[in-house]
Amino acid sequence: MIGMSTRHILLGLLASGPSHGYDLKRRHDERFPQARPLAYGQVYTTLQRLVRDGLAEVEGTGADGGPERTTYRSTEDGARELAHWAGEIAPPAPFVTNEIFAKVVVSILSGGDAEAYLRAQRAAHMERMRELTAVKTAKGADLATVLSADYALNHLDADLRWMTTTAARLTTLTAEVDAA
Amino acid sequence: MSNGDSAVPLLAARDLTKTHGMTRALRGASVELGAGEILAVTGTSGSGKSTLLHCLAGIVRPDAGVVTYAGQRLDQLPEKRLSELRRSDFGVVFQFGQLIPELTALDNVALPLMLAGTPRGDARARAGAWLERFGVRGQGELRPGEMSGGQAQRTALARALVTGPRVVFADEPTGALDSLATEQVMTALAHTAREAGTAVLLVTHDDQVAAYADREVRLADGAVAVAGVTA
Ligand SMILES: Nc1ncnc2c1ncn2[C@@H]1O[C@H](COP(=O)(O)OP(=O)(O)OP(=O)(O)O)[C@@H](O)[C@H]1O
Ligand SMILES: [Mg+2]
Numbered sequence: 001m002i003g004m005s006t007r008h009i010l011l012g013l014l015a016s017g018p019s020h021g022y023d024l025k026r027r028h029d030e031r032f033p034q035a036r037p038l039a040y041g042q043v044y045t046t047l048q049r050l051v052r053d054g055l056a057e058v059e060g061t062g063a064d065g066g067p068e069r070t071t072y073r074s075t076e077d078g079a080r081e082l083a084h085w086a087g088e089i090a091p092p093a094p095f096v097t098n099e100i101f102a103k104v105v106v107s108i109l110s111g112g113d114a115e116a117y118l119r120a121q122r123a124a125h126m127e128r129m130r131e132l133t134a135v136k137t138a139k140g141a142d143l144a145t146v147l148s149a150d151y152a153l154n155h156l157d158a159d160l161r162w163m164t165t166t167a168a169r170l171t172t173l174t175a176e177v178d179a180a
Numbered sequence: 181m182s183n184g185d186s187a188v189p190l191l192a193a194r195d196l197t198k199t200h201g202m203t204r205a206l207r208g209a210s211v212e213l214g215a216g217e218i219l220a221v222t223g224t225s226g227s228g229k230s231t232l233l234h235c236l237a238g239i240v241r242p243d244a245g246v247v248t249y250a251g252q253r254l255d256q257l258p259e260k261r262l263s264e265l266r267r268s269d270f271g272v273v274f275q276f277g278q279l280i281p282e283l284t285a286l287d288n289v290a291l292p293l294m295l296a297g298t299p300r301g302d303a304r305a306r307a308g309a310w311l312e313r314f315g316v317r318g319q320g321e322l323r324p325g326e327m328s329g330g331q332a333q334r335t336a337l338a339r340a341l342v343t344g345p346r347v348v349f350a351d352e353p354t355g356a357l358d359s360l361a362t363e364q365v366m367t368a369l370a371h372t373a374r375e376a377g378t379a380v381l382l383v384t385h386d387d388q389v390a391a392y393a394d395r396e397v398r399l400a401d402g403a404v405a406v407a408g409v410t411a
Contacts, residue, residue, distance in 0.1 A: 122398075123396075126390065126391065126396050129387065129388065129391035130394075133388075133392055137367045137392075153388055153391070156387075157387050160387045161387075164224070168224060
């Protein structure tokens with residue numbers, strides 16, 4: 001199985017010891033604070049598939065005073081699969097299906113105002129970057145928070161660089177069209 | 181924290197024009213800086229960022245337009261008053277060449293304090309604390325020619341802040357730094373400015389650096405293209 005997936009993340013969390021679905025969700029959201037929170041449904045479906053594929057197994061069921069919970073643990077196959085995935089090179093994906101890219105292209109094709117769109121998109125990106133920078137530089141921010149904020153910042157920065165270059169090219173392009 | 185929308189800005193430029201020879205570097209640029217506000221000025225190369233900073237810092241006089249600082253017309257102030265004001269209220273950091281080559285890092289940072297009458301020992305002690313803050317205490321006895329570009333830039337930042345100015349003007353202060361050093365320097369600058377209530381005019385082409393500011397003003401062809409959303 002190639003690529004980033006919930007199953008590998010859950011396997012990774014199980015690597016530190018048996019855990020139940022609720023706990024896995026909580027730890028995921030803590031570890032990856034800038035990621036979209038996992039839905040419970042997704043956690044349970046994924047756990048069932050891991051069991052089906054022999055990568056995890058049920059350790060036991062207990063109530064512990066609260067609602068009844070099933071505890072899962074990783075199998076040896078699961079550990080092997082995790083090690084394999086962690087060492088695998090991720091495909092250097094060119095995200096050319098990105099919404100920003102699509103909107104600029106559609107805007108040019110349909111005679112819309114791509115430049116105005118890019119200006120507004122820039123303002124939104126910068127706003128988000130200021131938020132992430134504040135999160136990252138807050139006193140007492142832990143390493144997981146800093147790293148995930150950094151990851152998001154660098155991707156937003158890449159978008160911004162592309163938008164800046166594109167805006168400059170639009171001006172040139174428009175000038176060329178007008179001169180023709 | 182942003183005071184950019186407060187009624188009376190600390191520093192304001194209105195309709196500035198400035199021509200260098202044949203080049204119109206500024207054509208009607210207006211910008212406001214609130215007390216304690218960190219404002220990023222961004223824009224493509226040649227859009228007039230440095231020229232705007234020079235006009236606001238009273239280093240260059242605009243051809244037309246108005247610059248006001250704390251209620252007075254900066255663009256009309258006599259040269260002597262202007263340089264007094266710059267020494268007492270402003271700190272500046274440029275990308276290159278602002279340190280005195282003959283002095284050590286420590287003495288470079290101590291110098292503005294000594295010029296203001298602080299005894300040498302005292303000045304050097306305070307200078308040392310600022311070098312520490314920017315992570316270059318160990319380079320205190322080096323002269324600018326013996327420091328890396330990044331170390332010199334951090335020393336220059338320490339020198340700009342050592343006198344407790346009300347406004348710091350920084351032109352590409354992280355231009356010579358890698359991303360980790362940029363983060364350290366910007367964090368130190370932003371924390372210091374916020375603690376001390378220092379306003380910062382931050383010229384940069386690096387959007388990750390601009391994100392340390394409360395707000396962004398973007399220049400295009402010598403005028404403001406878009407004022408970013410106020411934080
Ligand atoms: N001293 C000068 N003599 C002649 N032209 C100048 C001078 N200073 C600036 N200019 C011109 O004015 C314009 C604006 O320059 P400025 O230095 O303000 O741009 P900038 O936005 O700071 O660019 P960069 O990001 O490259 O530093 C440019 O076209 C530049 O060539
Ligand atoms: Mg410049």
